[in-house]
Each structure stands twice: as structure tokens, then as C-alpha cells.
Amino acid sequence: MRLELIRVITLGITGFDAPLLKSGLAEASASLEAVQYVIQPYLSRGAPQADSVTKYLGGCRQFLQEYQDFDSFDRMTFLTQHMLPLQQYVGLLIKELNLQYNTTGGTINYEAGNIFSPDALNLLAFPRAGTQADSALLALGKQLFFEPGLSGNNKVSCATCHNPALHFTDTLTTSLAFDGQAHVRRNAVSLLYAGFQYEQFWDGRAKSIEEQVRTVINDPKEMNGGESTILSLLQHKPTYTRLFKEAFGQQLDTMTLINQVALPIAAYVRSLNPRNSRFDRYMQGDHTTLTAPEVNGFNLFMGKAQCGTCHFAPLFNGLVPPLYNLTELEVLGTTKTDNLDQPEMDADYGRYDIFQIDFYERAFKTPTVRNASATAPYMHNGSFKTLEAVVEFYNKGGAIGLGLDVHNQTLSALPLNLSKEEVNDIVQFLRTLEDSVATYIPEKK
Template sequence: MRKVLALCMALLLLAAASEERSIGVDNCTELFRTDARAFAARTKEMRMAVELIDSTDARSIENAKEKLKDARVAYKRIAFFLEYFFFTSSRIYNRPPKNEIEEPHLEYAAPTGLQYIEALLFDDPATHQAELLQQCRFLETSAEDLPALLYHFKATDAQVLESVRLELIRVITLSITGFDAPLLKSGLEEGRESLMVIDAVLKPYMAHAKDDIVWKFLASCQVLLAKNNNFDTFDRLYFLTRYALPLQEHLGRMISRMGLEINEKGVLNYRAKNIFSPDAFTPAAFAQHKTGDSAWAKLGEMLFFETRLSANGTRSCASCHNPALHFTDGLPKSIGIHPGQAVRRNAPSLLYSAFQHAQFWDGRSKSLEDQVRTVIHDSLEMNGRPAELIRKMARKQPYRRLIREVAPHRRTLNDTVIYKAIAAYVRTLHPFRSDFDRYLAGDKNALNGRQVNGFNLFMGKAQCGTCHFAPLFNGLIPPTYTLTEFEILGTTLTEDLVNPKPDTDQGRFETRPTPYYRGAFKTPTVRNAAVTAPYMHNGSFGSLEKVMEFYDKGGGAGLGLDIPDQTLPAAPLNLSDEEKSDIIAFLHSLTDRL
């Protein structure tokens, strides 16, 4: 009898647990099934509009663009689900409109999907009509099969909720910048649609948790986007601080209270208040080695200034990354071990460099440890022999105690201790102590009106935020931040933009020999950009004004240079002098107080 009762109790508990795990999974999958059919219908309408394109009828082209916008908005109702549960399938519909290289095997991926259709439509739709029709038919056929993805589909409430919270970050960092549709400028409308589907997915969870505050912020976000849908003039900072970031905070609290928090990617810290909080990222997700002990960072700080790491005792890490200069040296290209001889590229700031998945301008090192090793051994930079040095240091103050802490056994005492220690120190260099950070933390007097407007331009009309992604303002791609982006800008040899000459540095092509990496460089952070001139990989631009002029003209291709695979749009931004000045004012607000 006891065994029967125990079995019944176990079954009841199992049933209760099963019920608890599926608060909103069925609702979510049904929404996807319905919205997938609607998306398929929009792709059909888009294909039909493209078939009617007539080069002599401007209305036919505008109609095709409107149908593309309808398809894009419809896609946003299923994007969160596809990109989380079926990422490979999602790439069919919304990948960037450029030739992509899938690493590490350098597999080539041709442009396809809605973003590619946008690029063709805004170029010369009559000329590209055959390619447009091919793309439309492919999407239409693929979209019709989307409900089949649900065959034997299984998910948990925790996964559904993580997919939703990532979609909210996508709205905050990508939708309002126009990342997916820079020419249509439909980002605000798409962001509103994303929020509407988030609302629909969350309904059973909000009812279960009895949480009205999440619903209120969701509704407010949707209303604001509906009322202020002019892409160029939208006040993004107001939207973020008043509604979107509080929504992220309260959604996180609701998920945590329900005990349904998971983190499948591990880069984001979901316990942070919001994506702009100083603790929004998990440093360990970028670390090759676990060196969390403060002794590692203390040892690394000492070694950072140690000239004996260089062959002739004249150079240290701080020689090119001076803390007083926000960890740069103020030179176009740093001076290396040989007096008067410059190294190949500009020394970027080390601040926030820990939040990257690739190091150096060309991304050839996958870790800070490997970067340190490479610099110390480089014959132009330090030309050091650290293996011989570390054992000598271990016998002398002030290194002895710290080295024994990190390498208590003699057999572990080798040059890797140096690389790990310096990398551990560099990982502490993310202060988040700028006026912009104070503003996001609640001090509304930290920014002036020009800086606020500059942020809105940076994240909107000027399209800066489509490569320098918030909140780090570097090439770490939202919403999962698991990839580092490389761009081909057509950077000129000098800052003479009247008679531009191409720079011959091949960039990432040198270590990843594919044509679509020729001249590609990592997108650095623009935090502290106002105090870390000169700029670009070759230090060719001496002022932010010149940088803004270069981008405003469409990079190298926009200046008339032959840059066939440039990833920066070549069309001019047509920014006014006042708008450029406001963007520069915003960049000044990103200067950390060290």
C-alpha cells in the first residue's frame, strides 16, 4: 500500500513539475505557427510586387519596397523564435547583405534574404529584377515550410523566456539603430512588432507571476514607438532610459522570481540591472584561463610596466599603452624595440579590450594571453625572452611573493605565467566611469542637450551604432555577443580625402586568406575615442572631425576608391556640420575618468 501511495505521489509531483515547465510553451509555439503562415503570405505579396517592377513606373518600385517592409515586419514576429531555436534556418531570411565567411573553416556564404533584397531594391531594381525574383521565390518557398520546424519540437519555459529576453536586447541594440534595414529605415516599426510578439508570448507568464509592471512597461514601449516613428528624429535615449531598460530590468526580475532563468550562451550576466550596467557582461566568458585571483592581476600590473621583458630593457607594455593616455601612446604607429622604427599598426586603447573574442586589429589572436605572447616575442615590438626572465624574477622582490601565489610549484613556473598575469590585469580595465555611464545610471545632469542628440544620431541617422554596437560600442555583435565583427572600410593612407590614396594593409586577409577579408579590420570600441587620437588601424586620421568626414562620405568607396568588397555602405550619410559636431560631443561623453 505504501509503495502504491509513493508511486501515486511521485506521479502527481511529476505531473505538477511537467505543468510548471510548460506555462507558456504551447502558447509560444502556436503563435509561431500562426505568425509563420502570415510571414509566408507577406513573402508571396513581396514576390508579386517585384514581378510588377517597371523601370518607367516609380510607383511599382515604391510598392515593392512597401511589400518588403511588410515582409520584414511580419518576420519580426517569428525572429526571436527562429534565431534562438533554429539559428541556422534564421540565416536564410535575415543575414547581412554581404559575402560572409563562416569561421573557423572559412566557408563562403553568399548574401541572401530580406536584407539582400533591400540592397538590390535600393540600388537598381530593374537591373536586379531577375536576382530579386530568385530571392523572393526562395524565401516564399522556405517560409511555407516554416511550420514543419515544429514537428517533434520540444522546449522549456526557461528557453522561451531566454529567447524573449534576447529579443528585447535585439530591440534595444539593433532595431532602433536600423541595423537590419538601414535603407528602408523601418527599424522602429520592426522594434514595435517585436515588442508586440514579446507581449503575446509573455501573457501566460505574467498571469502566472501576477506581474503587472512588466506589462505596463511593454505597453509604454509600444505606444512610444507607435507615436514617434520618424527614424531620423526618434529620441532613442528617452526610449531607453524611461521604458526599454526598466522593462529589461523588471523582466529579468520576473524570470528570476519564477525560477526559470537559464543562460545558454554565458556571455551576458542576467543578474545585471540592464544591458548598460557595468556588470552586464561575464568577464569569464572571454577568458581562456581562469585567473580570477587578485594575485594574478597584481602580478600582471607589475609586469605591464616591466621593461626587462624586452630584449634591450627599453620597452614595456606601458610604452605603447600608457595609462595616462587611456592606454594608448598618441602616435599613428608605435615605436618598437628599434629606435626610430615604427611597428605596422596603431596601438589601440586596451580599455575594454577584454570584451572581445579576437585580439589585434586583424583578430589573429583568440585570447589576450596569445596577444601578450605575440607582442613580447615580436622582433619589432619587444623581442623578449620571457622564459629566461621569469625564474630570475621569482627569486627577487617585489615579484617573489606574487609569483609563488600564482605558481606555487616550481614545475608550473614558466613563461605562461607572464602571459596569464598580464592578461588578467588587462581584464580589469573596464571602468565604465564616463559621463554617459553616469547618465544611464540615473544622473540626468551628466549629459547636455548636444550629447543627447549626438547619441540619438549615433544610434540612428548616422548608422554608427550598426557597427559600434551598444553598450560597449565595439564590434561585439548583439544580442548574444558571441562574435566579433570585422569590417572593410576602405581606409585611406592619409587623411587627405580630396586626393585619397588607398592603404595597402591587407588586414585579416593575411591570416585568413579569403578575398572577403582583404582590408578587413576589427571594429574597435569608441569608448574613450575623444582622447585616443590618432584613429584607424594605420593612425591616418588625426581628429574625430576627419573620421566623421570619412564616414559621412561613404568610406573609401564613397571617395571613389576601388574597394569592391567594402562592407561600409558607400552612399553618403549627408550629415550636417551641426550633426557631426553633436556626434563628436557624444563621443566625448564616453571618456572614462581614470
């Protein structure tokens, strides 16, 4: 029952199962009819929340019956006034009847009010997250994140390419390499919400943040560090020996140097989940934080523009609901530049370099669009300078829609027929997803 409600919220009203047919609202209505049938015996038992469940379930079904046009459907009103309260009261009903049963492996926190609550997804259920990181481990991770002594030239730290003041990016098309002159292959994506995914890097080659940290430190083109570099750091800054001991205790004696560094940095990266944007405040009840065009942008994002069929709520990344147990990759046919009048294919084959099967040619992980307004340029190659250009690329149907040959494109090649005003409203909505990152910016010494 809980998963079906999440499915309606995140997939049904977006048209995920049949985006071209635009039958998602009818499917959502059928789903809620089934929910009504299954839950009715429990509602007749006189449970304290039965009246509220009946009220909001009826409201959801009536709203879907009255407003059936997919493109103009007011998803925000449907969610905030009907569906999210229904999810909350169904959760309370289940709890009061002592019928709790979490089949998601703990990924979904059933104590949360609804799927847009900041604690709706359980970070500890994601790869290698383990148990809640204590203050000593997080403090060490934060210090190491800004430590240039982990690099071979004592100049490059994690924060070089993932600057907190820039929402953990560097504003470059592709980041500078270790030598400070050449560039690495791909754009530095923001680390905000990186813990809520199952694969790291644009091609998904790392299965945990720890693996990503180890890879970056050891890569000659990035930090060019390693065990000898870490050993040198410990010799020159002996306070780290004490900090490592405080963080790991007796376990420290059995750990390799690279893991002593990777584990706390990964713990720090997992803590980068602010969820304090204007959109988040709106979804938690402060309906003064968004304007009418921004709300319309959300409705378009989750409907006509089909953004929500790949950037899934609530984190708007490739984390697939309702189980949130898979990180999705897509083939868009991203172009070499954002000149859509003279499009050229980018030469990067993405995940195909890792798994050489046709399915993965030009496949890249779907990043979150949270904080997209602060993290230009965009795409794996940093080829798009503005959000307007990104939305227009989708509006035209990706590479195939632009006339290029991408045999395995997963993005629909049909134009979305978004007007300039609708494109602008979507961009305005994306700006509401920008978090305040003031708490992550270190004080100047």
C-alpha cells in the same frame, strides 16, 4: 524573451538588419508585439512584477507607434524611460516565477538591471578568462605590465605603447619599434575593455590576450624578449620568484616562463574596465551628466549615422549582440591619410594577410569608441587625427563614397547626409564616453 529585448535595444532601433531601408523601428514594434503575445499568460497570473511589465511594455509599444521617423527618433528617451525599465522588470518577473534559463553560455549576466549596467556582460565568459583573478595575480600582472626587463634591451614595457596616463595608448600614428627609431606596422589601440572581445590585434590573429602578450614579448620589432630574457629578469630581480609563487602556487612548476608572464599580464588587462564615463552615469540614472547636443549625438550614433550597427551597445565595439559571442571585422577602405579631398588607399590588407580570401581584404577589427576622445589618432594606421575627420569619412560613404575601388567594402557607400551640426553632436557624444583612468596611473617614485 530576454534576448529579444536586447535585440531591440541594440539592433532593432539602430536599423542593423536593413540600414538602408530604415525599417528598424517597425521591426522593433513587431518584435515587442510578439513579446506581448508570449508573455501575456504570465502577466495574468498576478505575479508581483506583472503590473510594471505591463506598464513599460505598453509604454514601449506606444512610443514606437507615436514616433516612427527613423532619423529623428529619440532613442535615449525610448531606452531610459521605457525599454531599459522593461528589461529590468521582465528580469524580475522571470526570477519570481522561477523561470530562469540562460542560453548565452553565461556571456550575459541576467542578474544585471539592464544591458547598460556595468555588470551586464560577464567577463569570465570570454576567451581564457577562466575564473576571477585573485589579488596576487592582478598585482603581479600590473607589476609586469610596467616591467622593462621583459624586453631585450631592458627599456620597453607593455606600458611603453599602452600608457595608462594616455588611456593605454601612446598618441603616435604607429608605435615606435624595439630599436626606438623605426615604427611598427599599426596604431596602438587602447587596452581598455580589451577583455570583452574574442580576437586581439587589429587583424584578429590572436584568440586570447595571453596569446597577444606572448606574441608581443617575442616579436623582434616590439619587445624582442622571450624565455632567456625572462630568466635573466628572474636572476636580477629575485623578488619575482616569490611573487610568481604567491600567484600560482604549486602550478608554477608546470608552467613555461612565457606563460608565467603572459597569464598575470592578461589578467591585469582584463581588469581595465572602468565604466565610469559621463555616459555610464547617465544610463544609470543621473540625467544631469549629458547636455542636449550630447544626447542628440547618441540618438544620431544609434540611428541616422548608423554607427551603432557596427559599434554595438553597450561597449560600442564589434562585439555582436544579442549573444555577444562574436567579434566583428569590417572593411571600410580606410585611406592613407585624412585628406578626403585627395583620398589614397592604404596599402595594409589587414586580415587578408592571415586568411587570403577576398572576404578579408582590408578587413580590420571594430574597436570600441569608448575613450576615443582621449586616444587619437585613429584607424589601424593612425591616419585620422580628429574625431570630426573620422565621422566625415563615414559621412561620405567610406572608400567607395570617396571614389576609390574597394570591391568588398562592408560599410555602406551611400552618404549619410549628416549636417555639420549633426557631425559635431556625434563628436560631442563620443566625448561623453571618456573614462577617468586615475586609478590605473602608477604613483611617481
